[in-house]
Amino acid sequence: MGVGILEVIDLSENLLKSSILAELKLHVLSNVENLFLDSTPLDISFLQSIGILTSLKILSSSDCDLNDAIPAHQGLCYLNNLEELNLHGNALSGAIPSCLGNLTSLRYLDISDNRFTGNTASTPLTNLTTLQFLSLSKNRFQVPVSFNSFANHSHLKVLLADENDLVAEPIGFQIWRPKFQLKIFSLFNCTIEEHGKLRLPNFLYFQHDLRHVDLSYCNFGEISFPHWLLQNNTRLEKLILKDSSIVGPLILSPHPNSKLSVLDISNNKIQHEIPRNFCSLFPHLQYLFMSQNALTANIPLCLGGLRRLRMLDLSHNNLFGEIPEELGLKNLEELDVSDNHFYGKLPRWLWNNTALVILDFSKNHFEGPIPMGLCNLVNLEFLDLSLNHLSGTIPCCPNLQMMQHVHLAKNRLSGTLSGALFINSSLVTLDLSENNLTGRIPDWISTLPVLSVFLLKANQLDGEFPVHLCRLQSLSILDLSQNKISGHIPSCLSNLTLKPRSEKSYTGSTDFGLLLFDKIIVDMGLTIYNLIGDSETEKNYPFIFQEEEVEFSTKGARYTYKGNILELLSAIDLSCNQLTGIIPPGLGNLIEIQRICPQMTEVTTLEVFSVAHNNLSGPLPDRKNQFGTFEERSYKGNPLLCGPPLNKSCNEGDSLGTPSASSSEEEHSFID
Template structure:
């Protein structure tokens, strides 16, 4: 008996699809996804397998004609997955007249690369489909299309529609009749504007997931959304919604995840969150205009809340006491508000906490010591008024990935317990009052990628062990604590009488929403400015900043071993000695600042090999000699990069360099000999001339004045010795005599 199912999923196969597959004329299930197949799908033997019910082509380099005409005779086809391939236009984009023999239940072509640029439309065969249950057209740029309301009108069984980042423009046009089966509707990250239609809820009464983030809706939140009794996930973030959250939505008993981030919503934070935090698993209200205090209210119980983000609002008062009883919390973000008062020991009760951000508030006091927070990975307490030492503080031996305590008033030394954090990747302690020497134990942090100790009072030498750091990010910079799945793929497969062999990669139909996802961001100064790094960009950053301290000694050549580093700032210290030529090994470095030190010697010519360098400064040191050749990146630097070093010369400085053996620059020995010879000749001539002038002047005076003549004779007779010294003293007043005596 011939097999009716074949899976080649994930075997790294390449080249054209094998012609022998055309012999499997009874094949019903074919999965060639996650390989490296190439060629135009219309010229493969797949066009002959008309018995196929399931065909997965996803994640290859195949060329798939936008018409899908090569499958016109596949009358049994129910599932067609073409994600992550190259879509090509094989015909004009006008309305297609061919009539497909198949009626699909699942169609997916997300993450497609459209080779023919222009105003491409959706595949026209979709106009003739009436049994679709799942459609995914996400992450394909169709050049600006209107929302295809006809898909909903023609397919009354449609349960899931995904059109994320599909270049939908204009207002949201909806079908003329209700879609009672639609469960998931995702039109995120498009250019849809104007209002959310007021009849939206009546057209989609059974929605479970509604995602309309990153559009340009300018409206208030329709109160009817609170009446959708099956609605579990609602994301309206990154729009221009205004007004207050309607009471109907606040009282919803079905919602588990509510995302309203980055809008213009306003109102008192209480009673806004009163019922929401009791019923929800996730609540995000960050980036709005909510105000008031959250301290003095006591909900009956909070059993399910895992994510609470009210950052970047205008909320004030002390941290709420009820917060510490929310043991289910995994993500807590209260940053960028006006909270004040201490962080109490009650924080230690949040034993499931993974992500904590209380930065940019007015919190004061010390940090509690919590040895039981064994799941904590990300701690942000920057830009507050916290003080004290860290000797007995926090999260010892916990799986911390990020520790940001910047911009506070912490004192004392950097504690050794930080070296016990095995996967610490980001350590930010800048703008505090830490003193003492750099702790050598920190060199044990082999997962460290970003270290900022700038603007403190650290002293001593740069430790040589810093050169042993790999500076390779090893942990993801976000929190992903689970998700919620909308899937019916099993039902579809069972309905076709087929077995699911491998769902790896079938993300388009077996998808889940990780709504406890929280992207981390950190502030770091490099390239002369302060930037916010997050997501994949944060994962690429590797840097060390020890600027504005009291460090002394030399920069060791071993720093050239930091091959992965992208930013190094040692400015505003008391470092001495030469710039190591080994810096030329830093092939990834983009910013190098050594300014305001006491470095001496030449700037190594080898530094021109740092071809990724964008920012470079050695200003205000004691460097001397010619500058490196103006090639590669060094051709872009100007005088400001070298100012404050008066002994430097060469372009771009307005000071030329003279070679050591140039005829225009005689050496010191020859100069002294030449000057000595000239001075002696001048002396003899000056002496003879002066003697003659004095002698003749004396004779002339004595000849004219008889009284002086008689007095001089008497004087010479009695005081001849005194007269001699008088003459000598007169000679001493001559310039040349004075120079050569």
């Protein structure tokens, strides 16, 4: 019986010793061709000893905690048969050693998410002309915006250079014609190393087979919309130009592009109206993002003819008029027209869109009631109708079991909350502030196990303080101010933990699976990608995502908390009611809302700090780091504060009743 030859070793996602190669006695495994060690802790000695496996064709060592520089003239440099190399997600640093230029059989190279430095035009990458896939993303490279150092890479199909430093070319630099025809090109979120503005990479003028282009978050210096990119690349499926300094009107090529499914031109300065021929040019759009521009006029009626449209974001523009009935699309999962000048009643067709997950009509001039048809939207997770002129009662929709965030603030809604408004186990945010709601706060509120943000400010609510709110163990922000609530503050309120909640910051992250990368990589016959998946953001873009935003008042001033910062906020406001009796002593145990954390003294970059004219009391934090530079004026108007730089010692007797510190924590924090 013959002895088989071991050609593939997969030890991914293990906790093996860093001396794994020695223990495997790799000198007897010289025929191994494929080695997978992803998410297995290794040290740099691995890259020194790997050279013994001269038959290797595939090496994948992503997320292995590798650090330091790649050893020169050792290990990797001798793997002349290597075709696919993945070092993504380590902490490798320094320059790429010149000897890697000997790996002339490489077709796939992913060195993204490391700390490599140097100008890519001076690296051995220029010699690897057999490359089909190259990812340089998330490093510290200087990347010449021309990319002409890859002029001879005739096989290159995928080029990813996200989150590096772009270097502008000299003014007299000549346009060049590449030998490659890319399918995917991404330059997401690159910084400009030199002062000034960049031009679009001019090799793009000669590309005719692109399927995915991402130039978002790059300052190209007031460019026009590159309609030629669509005209030249008739198979382009995704064009992402978010925050790319596009100005002027949206001028389009007269030639249709039947393949385009994703167009993101948000966060630019595009002016005037959406062209009337827009829909005929892109008949198969599925995801359209045009928010935060200066678009004007009405929504084109033709958008209703885009039957495949799943996401439409026209928010933060200057659009006006009524929402056309023709926009009644059946497949919409996200519809955001917030912060425009739309008016009229909420469109009737809206309530037939049962696929909707996100619906945002806030900051407009809509009027009339919220129809009972809202209850048809059984997949809805995020609803924002705030800052309009809506009136009438809030519909009773106990069947909306997917709902997580409800914003109906600053309307003219009336009636009581006694009905089952949104009774479901998923509700995280309920904001009904600044309406004309009356009656008591009903018991059903206490049955919401994950309710974290509950805002009823500035209504006409009455009755005794609702003791059942003490059951909301996930609560971290509560605002009942400016109502007519009476009675005592219950002592059980001090049992709330008010811990920060990550659920407050956003809704969803559903991958819609436009797996364009998958198809292209399979067609190229590459192996690594199929086994471990790609590390880039493309695969989960576009996705449903809505950033949460909550307004809360402190000391009479209104502040808006948004996104991740909202996760850290804990607050209670019971002011301007008709409460009586003593404040329960246990409220002093709610440390999440009462102290400015002593860790702030560790901040070394803070330039300005002022808590003047509040009602703070207790000892000031230690005068170290930046806090040692803040003088008395930063704390003036707080008579109960003590300690340097104030002239009042915390050891002195205090007729005003300065609290004495009873723990080390209290000695280094001050209380509101």
